[in-house]
Amino acid sequence: MVSTLTTADTQIPAASPKGDRIAVLLMGYGEVENYEDFANYNEQALNLLTAKFAPVPTWVYPPLAKLLAAFDLHEWSHQHGQFISPHNAIFEQQRAGVETKLQETWGDRVQVFKAFNFCQPFLPDQVLEEIKAQGFSKILIYPLLVVDSIFTSGIALEQVNQALARATEEEHWVQGVRYIPSFYNEPDYINLLVQLVEEAVDQKLAQAYLPSQIGIILMNHGCPFEAKGFTSGIDESQSLYDLVRERLIHRFPLISVGWLNHQTPLIKWTQPNADLAVRNLIDLGAKAIVMMPIGFATENHETLLDVEHIIEQVSRRHPQVTYVQMPCVNDHPVFLDMVARWAETHIADLMEAEPRRVKPGLAAQVQAAHSPGHSHGPGSSHSHDHHSHGSSAGHSHGSSAGHSHGSSADHSHGSSAGHSHGSSAGHSHDHPSHDPGHSHSSHSHSSDTDRTHSH
Numbered sequence: 001m002v003s004t005l006t007t008a009d010t011q012i013p014a015a016s017p018k019g020d021r022i023a024v025l026l027m028g029y030g031e032v033e034n035y036e037d038f039a040n041y042n043e044q045a046l047n048l049l050t051a052k053f054a055p056v057p058t059w060v061y062p063p064l065a066k067l068l069a070a071f072d073l074h075e076w077s078h079q080h081g082q083f084i085s086p087h088n089a090i091f092e093q094q095r096a097g098v099e100t101k102l103q104e105t106w107g108d109r110v111q112v113f114k115a116f117n118f119c120q121p122f123l124p125d126q127v128l129e130e131i132k133a134q135g136f137s138k139i140l141i142y143p144l145l146v147v148d149s150i151f152t153s154g155i156a157l158e159q160v161n162q163a164l165a166r167a168t169e170e171e172h173w174v175q176g177v178r179y180i181p182s183f184y185n186e187p188d189y190i191n192l193l194v195q196l197v198e199e200a201v202d203q204k205l206a207q208a209y210l211p212s213q214i215g216i217i218l219m220n221h222g223c224p225f226e227a228k229g230f231t232s233g234i235d236e237s238q239s240l241y242d243l244v245r246e247r248l249i250h251r252f253p254l255i256s257v258g259w260l261n262h263q264t265p266l267i268k269w270t271q272p273n274a275d276l277a278v279r280n281l282i283d284l285g286a287k288a289i290v291m292m293p294i295g296f297a298t299e300n301h302e303t304l305l306d307v308e309h310i311i312e313q314v315s316r317r318h319p320q321v322t323y324v325q326m327p328c329v330n331d332h333p334v335f336l337d338m339v340a341r342w343a344e345t346h347i348a349d350l351m352e353a354e355p356r357r358v359k360p361g362l363a364a365q366v367q368a369a370h371s372p373g374h375s376h377g378p379g380s381s382h383s384h385d386h387h388s389h390g391s392s393a394g395h396s397h398g399s400s401a402g403h404s405h406g407s408s409a410d411h412s413h414g415s416s417a418g419h420s421h422g423s424s425a426g427h428s429h430d431h432p433s434h435d436p437g438h439s440h441s442s443h444s445h446s447s448d449t450d451r452t453h454s455h
Contacts, residue, residue, distance in 0.1 A: 022109065023111055023139050024110060025139055027114075027141070027156045028091045031119070032119070039065045044118045080305060083304075085299075088116070088119065092114065101341075102347065111134075117159060125159070137176065139174060140178045140343060141177065143182070148182040150232065176350050188338040196326065198248075213286060213288065215255070216292065217258040218257055219259070219294060220294060223259070225267075241294065256277040258272065260302050261273050275310045278310060289314075290326065291307055291323070291324065308325070311323045
């Protein structure tokens with residue numbers, strides 16, 4: 001009988017005696033720390049992100065990536081005083097904090113690795129090679145991104161699957177996999193966001209403004225409306241906003257979603273964008289504006305530079321309004337506790353699960369057995385050998401006739417269309433160490449808020 005450990009929300013089995021070791025693959029975007037990496041970073045982002053919604057031919061990616069790198073260099077270096085994103089440093093603090101929490105239960109049998117979608121040396125294939133080299137055979141895939149979409153967990157799974165498909169051994173080294181989706185509707189996350197907004201208002205604005213004069217912009221990662229049939233993250237992001245708004249609306253009636261879009265030409269993006277949302281609330285009488293990023297778990301250039309652009313532009317027209325720019329949840333201890341807790345039952349399942357012996361070499365046989373035109377063989381429940389339907393051609397099961405058992409509609413078990421795990425938006429992006437609350441007000445912001453970024 002397996003003993004249990006009790007947490008606030010659930011019971012999890014205590015460490016099993018099997019000796020299994022679990023690698024938790026914590027995944028985020030990553031951001032540039034060396035300006036020379038801009039072009040390479042942008043090209044990867046164009047291939048993995050932009051290709052999902054913008055009709056841009058692949059041959060355009062390299063020169064377009066270099067053009068975007070020039071814009072990035074101007075913005076980060078010249079407009080923002082040699083800005084370096086704090087994303088990567090904060091993500092490392094998140095990784096270390098979650099690992100510490102998990103090892104309180106399982107010791108070094110659980111290790112947390114970080115992987116970035118676009119940043120070497122932490123690309124998913126590089127990190128999976130390290131996990132394999134350290135002798136792990138079971139993996140918990142854990143995108144630390146608020147919303148599921150093709151632009152978040154979707155590209156994370158795409159990169160993981162590409163890396164795992166390169167295995168050459170007769171028996172695959174991975175013998176167990178679990179996955180944790182997004183947390184946009186987790187009550188603990190909603191509670192923390194509400195708490196942070198209320199604390200900011202009480203500490204900075206409550207003595208000078210009535211609650212009805214305080215506008216709150218809850219910022220989601222912008223989403224394009226079309227993503228080639230993939231889930232773009234709009235529904236999940238809207239649900240996240242609604243859950244937080246419902247908790248705040250009775251105290252602070254001026255609340256709006258604000259989408260941090262990447263205004264790509266000819267693409268319809270979510271509205272209102274954050275800039276318009278601020279202006280709208282000011283028109284309704286807001287004397288103070290709180291800008292809280294709810295769709296981003298980790299600070300990045302969007303939550304810092306883009307929001308600063310918005311504040312600077314709007315304040316030129318409305319200098320009498322007070323603006324409060326809030327940080328993401330980042331490495332807040334309450335957030336790290338919940339991230340670790342969400343992983344506990346999945347780790348326990350992996351500990352107890354029997355190893356799954358997968359032999360990649362058998363894939364060809366499985367595919368042949370389910371491909372169009374395959375024979376069902378004697379005794380098969382689909383065999384029609386003794387039934388005449390009047391056709392002189394017999395019963396070809398690979399044809400488009402009424403008994404087609406090989407069509408992709410009926411028997412396709414490997415279709416990528418069946419299990420698209422993409423979603424949003426976004427995005428958090430999901431950079432070197434800045435204090436998450438650090439003010440960048442001393443920098444100049446002459447560029448437009450909605451200038452296209454590579455993500």
